[in-house]
Every structure is written in structure tokens, then in C-alpha cells.
Amino acid sequence: MSDKPKIGIYWCSSCGGCEEAIIDLNEGILDVVAAVDIMFWPVAMDFKYDDVRKMKDGELLASFINGGVRLSEQEDIVKLLRQKSQLIFAFGSCAHMGGIPGLANMNDRESIFKRVYIEMESNDNPDNTVPQTESLVNGKYKAELPEFYNSVYPLDQIIEVDYYIPGCAPQPQTILDAFTAILEGKLPEKGSVLAPSKSLCDTCPRKETKPDKLTIDIFRRPHLYDKLDDGKCFLEAGIICMGPATRSGCGERCINANMPCRGCYGPPDGVKDQGLSMMSALASIIKPDEEKDIQSVLESLPDSIIPFYMYGLPSSIMFRKKMEKE
Amino acid sequence: MTEKGFEPKIAAFICNWCSYGGADIAGSKRLQYSPNVKLIRVMCSGRVDPQFIMEALRDGADGVMILGCHPGDCHYIEGNYRTMKRHGMLKLLLKQLNIEEDRVILDWVSASEGEKFAKVVDKMNARITELGPLNWDKVVSRT
Numbered sequence A: 001m002s003d004k005p006k007i008g009i010y011w012c013s014s015c016g017g018c019e020e021a022i023i024d025l026n027e028g029i030l031d032v033v034a035a036v037d038i039m040f041w042p043v044a045m046d047f048k049y050d051d052v053r054k055m056k057d058g059e060l061l062a063s064f065i066n067g068g069v070r071l072s073e074q075e076d077i078v079k080l081l082r083q084k085s086q087l088i089f090a091f092g093s094c095a096h097m098g099g100i101p102g103l104a105n106m107n108d109r110e111s112i113f114k115r116v117y118i119e120m121e122s123n124d125n126p127d128n129t130v131p132q133t134e135s136l137v138n139g140k141y142k143a144e145l146p147e148f149y150n151s152v153y154p155l156d157q158i159i160e161v162d163y164y165i166p167g168c169a170p171q172p173q174t175i176l177d178a179f180t181a182i183l184e185g186k187l188p189e190k191g192s193v194l195a196p197s198k199s200l201c202d203t204c205p206r207k208e209t210k211p212d213k214l215t216i217d218i219f220r221r222p223h224l225y226d227k228l229d230d231g232k233c234f235l236e237a238g239i240i241c242m243g244p245a246t247r248s249g250c251g252e253r254c255i256n257a258n259m260p261c262r263g264c265y266g267p268p269d270g271v272k273d274q275g276l277s278m279m280s281a282l283a284s285i286i287k288p289d290e291e292k293d294i295q296s297v298l299e300s301l302p303d304s305i306i307p308f309y310m311y312g313l314p315s316s317i318m319f320r321k322k323m324e325k326e
Numbered sequence B: 001m002t003e004k005g006f007e008p009k010i011a012a013f014i015c016n017w018c019s020y021g022g023a024d025i026a027g028s029k030r031l032q033y034s035p036n037v038k039l040i041r042v043m044c045s046g047r048v049d050p051q052f053i054m055e056a057l058r059d060g061a062d063g064v065m066i067l068g069c070h071p072g073d074c075h076y077i078e079g080n081y082r083t084m085k086r087h088g089m090l091k092l093l094l095k096q097l098n099i100e101e102d103r104v105i106l107d108w109v110s111a112s113e114g115e116k117f118a119k120v121v122d123k124m125n126a127r128i129t130e131l132g133p134l135n136w137d138k139v140v141s142r143t
């Protein structure tokens, strides 16, 4: 066995895009593989949980975990990896903030099971069976399934996280910078998000077009607006662009594709709630001052979850919606 | 759904230049008002970041009041207009998270309106008593 540092990669409640992002390092991945031994990566290589259980505590220099935690199995494995790893990196928006799967915190287990297993038009489930943690197959074999939690949790609500690699998915450069920092021992203060804390507006290619006094008198939805490609600041047109409340470092991929920022890199340092910070910024540029006119501007904004919490509902101050029964 | 003996916990952010004066007058006039309102003095209602409001609700407040100068009277000219806009936006979020809108109110109290101060506080207290506890820790609990 070589004496190269050992790393682990694991996925929880995520789409696989983060693994894809690692592959997207292209030839950069060869440098990574030359520098470290990958000891655990269920998506790409054949390892068993037992291989990890047999490791010494702290044997892995680092584990990169993507996805939020939704199942008991995920909780067990990330706790195991915490024990076996010197450093834990929350990799990607879902591990960092809950991500898009975290929007499920607008529902709970009961409502999700009901919709998915009972009501769904394409289902054939006459007994209304929903997943059980334990059941008997053919009357004699015990089958077990992980428990499906009521909510989705960002990684740091389950285990201690040392660093965050933001993004949906993280940009190759963000990943390479993180790897370099680890291997060269140049990691910043524990708890840091490994991307610049400047807001995206600061690095936005459209920033020159932002008027000195930005005001809006209507909110527009991007798919109903036909001038997305005019190169002008989206906010000026009343399109919600999360730039003011989002950290930079993503390479402005969405902006360059003529789409507003949806906030996947998360808030800059010091902001506790990305959505509220964005709402607060937007409120201060709403133009009219009369109560009824303000009201009519606000009526053009039908939703506050998707525009402001696309990636961060579980890491927001309120964490989830309150369900009727509570 | 009022629980027996429920005493609401209400956080009130009140602006230094008007509403705090109003509270002061209420005090010096010895007006009675509900004691379960915790006053937090801020320089302007415009200083009340929505994060303060949501943190208060998450951490145990059953209701939050923001009291500022009447429109047009803000010491910093337009602080209270911003508050009005933020509050309007916040109401949508509260609704979507299934938190009753009345748990967060915005009202105007000038430095001479001791009676009004006592009145809005009592009204808020009555409404929150009616709504019952928010108990956000139960909502987020894992079990």
C-alpha cells in the first residue's frame, strides 16, 4: 500500500451531478489520482461499507460528501466517515445547504409517501403500500429499508463539517483549488466555504449595465421575458437574479447563458439566510412608496420559495414549512 | 387551539426616534399594557433585518412587532418605507411556510402616542394568545 494520502467520496441525497463534476476535471483528475489513493467511492468503484468500518480512525485524510441527509443509511455512513476522516468536505450545494432536494422540506414524509406511492397517476398499488423499515417477504424473509426522515438535512446538521465546496455542481476550478489547498496544506480557517466571499454582482459580466439607482416596479419571470439576452442587468428588468445574495466563484455560468443566478454557491460569509438577505435587498429597490402601489408590485411575485430558496431551504433560518398537523 | 395558561412571548423592535418615545410616554403616564412584550430598541425600523424576525420566531418568540415612525416622519427619511416593503415580502414567505401572517406586524407609533403604543401592544398580545404558541422547535425536531 502506498503512503499517498487517502480519500473517500460519498453521495447522499443528490443527483449524481457532483460525481460528474469530479469526472469533469478531465485530465485534471489524473493529477488528483496521482496524488491520492481513493479508498471509497461507491458510485465509481467497488468498495463495501465494511471496508470503511475496518479502517483506523482518522485513516482517511479527507472525505468529500455530496448530497443532503434524508435517509438513516446516509446518516450512518456520514457518521462513520466522520470518524474515519481527518477532514470532512461538504461537496456541492446539497451537502452545503440542502440543495434542490431540500425543497422537499415544503412537505413531510407523510405527504411525500402519499403523493408518490398512493396518488401518483401511473401507480399500480392497490394495497396502498408505502415503504416500511422492516417487512416480511414471502412470510419468512426479513427485508430492511433505511428510514426515510421527515426532512432533508444539510450535512453540517448531522456531522461536523470542516470545509464547504459550494456549487450545483461545483465548478472544476473550485474543486481543483480545494484539492490543491489540501495537498499543499494551505487550507483556510476551519468552517470556510472554499470560494470567494464577494457577491456574484461584483464579478458579473453584466455589472456595467446596472443603473446607479436600481429600481423595479414589477417582477417578471424569466420564461415570460423575451429580452434575457440583451446583456443588461436582470434585476433592472424585474427578473429575480440572486447575484446580490450569492457568493462568486462559479464562473458566471448561468449569466453567460443568459439566465439569472439562482444562488447555488450560497450566501457570502456572514449572511445567515440567503433568501431573506435577497428579499431584503429586493425590497429596498422596489420603486413606489404608496402602500397600495407596493402591494401591486408584490402581487407580481407569486412565490417566495423557488426564487429565494432554490438551494437553501434546509439551511435557512426556518429550515422547513410547518405542516398542518403540527 | 389556545393552550391553558399560555403567555405569549412577543419581541418588539421599536425605533429610537418615535416608537421608543411612545413607549416612554406610556411608561411615564403609567399606562397599563401587556408585560410579555420584550422591547428591543433599534435606531430605525429600517434597521430590522428580516433575519432578526425569523430568528426570533425560530428561537421561541410567538410573535414579532416592528414599530416605527409614521410614513413621512422617519428620522432617516425613508427607513420605514423600506420596512413596509420588506414586511410585505416577508408576509408571502410566512404564508408559504404556514406561519400565520398576524404573528409579524408592522405599525406606526409616534413619540407622543403613548396610548397608541399601549393599544397596539395589547392588541398584538390578544391576537397571539388567540393563535397560541408557535413552538418552532417542535416543527424542526427530528422525531
Ligand code: FES
Pocket: B015, B016, B017, B018, B019, B043, B044, B045, B046, B068, B069, B073, B074, B075, B076, B077, B079, B080
Ligand atoms: S427612525 Fe423611526 S422609522 Fe426610521
